[in-house]
Amino acid sequence: MQKEYRTITEISGPLVFAEVDEPVGYDEIVEITTSDGQTRRGQVLETTSDLVAIQVFEGTSGIDRQASVQFKGETLKMDLTEDLLGRVLDGSGQPIDGGPEIEPDERQDIVGAAINPYSREYPEEFIQTGVSAIDGMNTLVRGQKLPIFSASGLPHNDLALQIARQATVPEEDEDGDGSEFAVIFGAMGITAEEANEFMDDFERTGALERSVVFMNLADDPAVERTVTPRMALTTAEYLAFEKDYHVLVILTDMTNYCEALREIGAAREEVPGRRGYPGYMYTDLAQLYERAGRIQGRDGSVTQIPILTMPGDDDTHPIPDLTGYITEGQIYIDRDLNSQGVQPPVDVLPSLSRLMDDGIGEGLTRGDHADVKDQLFAAYAEGEDLRDLVNIVGREALSERDNKYLDLADRFEEEFVQQGYETERDIDETIEIGWDLLSTLPKEELNRVDEEFIEEHYREDGPEILEASADA
Structure with missing residues (x-):
């Protein structure tokens, strides 16, 4: 039979401290019955040979020193x-x-x-x-x-x-x-x-x-x-x-x-x-x-x-x-x-x-996934750096190449990251949007993408905004 104690010595925030006369297991479940008959569940947080600290799940409001404490002999399950x-x-x-x-x-x-x-x-x-x-x-x-x-x-x-x-x-x-x-x-x-x-x-x-x-x-x-x-x-x-x-x-x-x-x-x-x-x-x-x-x-x-x-x-x-x-x-x-x-x-x-x-990669997502990711990271990072430069010298002072990277950074946020919370894109659609953005750069700038992927996916006539992206 499980012993019942009426030995609460202190109540501090979510914790109840009670004296015991036998070992109590760490994390053991405790039932505390208040003087008005309400039952609260708790868990042993700290235990010594004669004192335990119990954290009470439902809060300690209404618990006083007259409440009874019963140790259930098992942990929370x-x-x-x-x-x-x-x-x-x-x-x-x-x-x-x-x-x-x-x-x-x-x-x-x-x-x-x-x-x-x-x-x-x-x-x-x-x-x-x-x-x-x-x-x-x-x-x-x-x-x-x-x-x-x-x-x-x-x-x-x-x-x-x-x-x-x-x-x-x-x-x-x-x-x-x-x-x-x-x-x-x-x-x-x-x-x-x-x-x-x-x-x-x-x-x-x-x-x-x-x-x-x-x-x-x-x-x-x-x-x-x-x-x-x-x-x-x-x-x-x-x-x-x-x-x-x-x-x-x-x-x-x-x-x-x-x-x-x-x-x-x-x-x-x-x-x-x-x-x-x-x-x-x-x-x-x-x-x-x-x-x-x-x-x-x-x-x-x-x-x-x-x-x-x-x-x-x-x-x-x-x-x-x-x-x-x-x-x-x-x-x-x-x-x-x-x-x-x-x-x-x-x-x-x-x-x-x-x-x-x-x-990622062939057999897991798409063979060109890793290359597209690497190139987009590099291009977007360069565009971000150029935004800081524009604040100093103005956009007119940048080269045509730099302006392409600036445009890509803007479009990356507007078309790739932006999609709304109700739009779901599969991985093929995500990578195709990536190719759409990379096609705004000259081929020679795509130095992180395998040649065969460039030949297969690069849009020679410029980017084609995907319908799903435009809707988003």
Whole structure:
């Protein structure tokens, strides 16, 4: 029989401290019953021989020293079944969509673990997001972790929804394994308005049918925010490695998650690290991000797109800084492009996908993909540099060649990056738009493209604006 304690000594923020007379396991689940009969769930955060610190998921409001504490003898587990697809859950994994109770096929510990490096399979299969700035220039591959670096007031949520709605594994890239595609969407600390926008879009587009949504709102307890991504990733691992799905996990906003860590650390009176965040934040984030990947002998995969808002637009802030160390690149949302009306406002120059080169090319996307990407990067970068020069000497002082690069930089933003949030482009269409832009340059300037591709795709009579691009 489980022992019940009435030995609460202190309540501090989201934490409850209680005396015990026997060992209690780290991460063990706790039930706290208040004097008016309400039950709260919690988790052991720290334990000694005679005292435990408990983080309470539903908040400590209403808990006093007369409340009883009962240790359940197990860690927090997620109820798992394939029927979770199409369901909406709160941040602690409880259904909030009015649907039936979850009847699990199995229950798994949410803490999980990084994939054994020996068992990892190298990520090199293309995932098509339908967004040209990502597919063409910073390609996402199965098993990768590729964060989106945004900032307050920028439309990262619109981009997240577009990716969730459009992301697919192209049929020719499935190797005949028959794996299906699923999306796990974990929202942490979002407003009720944002939650309504997410759900309206999921239901309107039908994306909910292949998705599992976890919602932790801004007025929910901060402690629950530390559980939400682990719930989402445990569900993803189950679908990927036991049901053979290719799973895309979108986590927004990791900044709110890190703020919850800081709040809990302050309540525990820990010695703070950089800017008040816990010194173990790097380890904590790595425990989440490293759960992405592929396992040898398994058809499924877990791919992560964490989204974070950089405080003060500062990419040296601890949250983006540590995230950049752990993950395999980043996609930057740019404030200047957003003010110009570019949708989505992705700045491809500081963006990076470290695994891109292994996920593109003949048999994966198109044989000319890598060459087009390299040439577009070089041409757009040169155009950007020339914009600074124009501010000093004026456009009239530039050569005809320089003016062509300036025009290409403008058209790159207007026709390649700009596509709207409702337009989906397959990889062939994205690369053809790239050729359309490169054809504005003389052939001799295309020094990063193989001759056979130039002969096959270069428009001798000048660019032909693709109809889809013009509509966008």
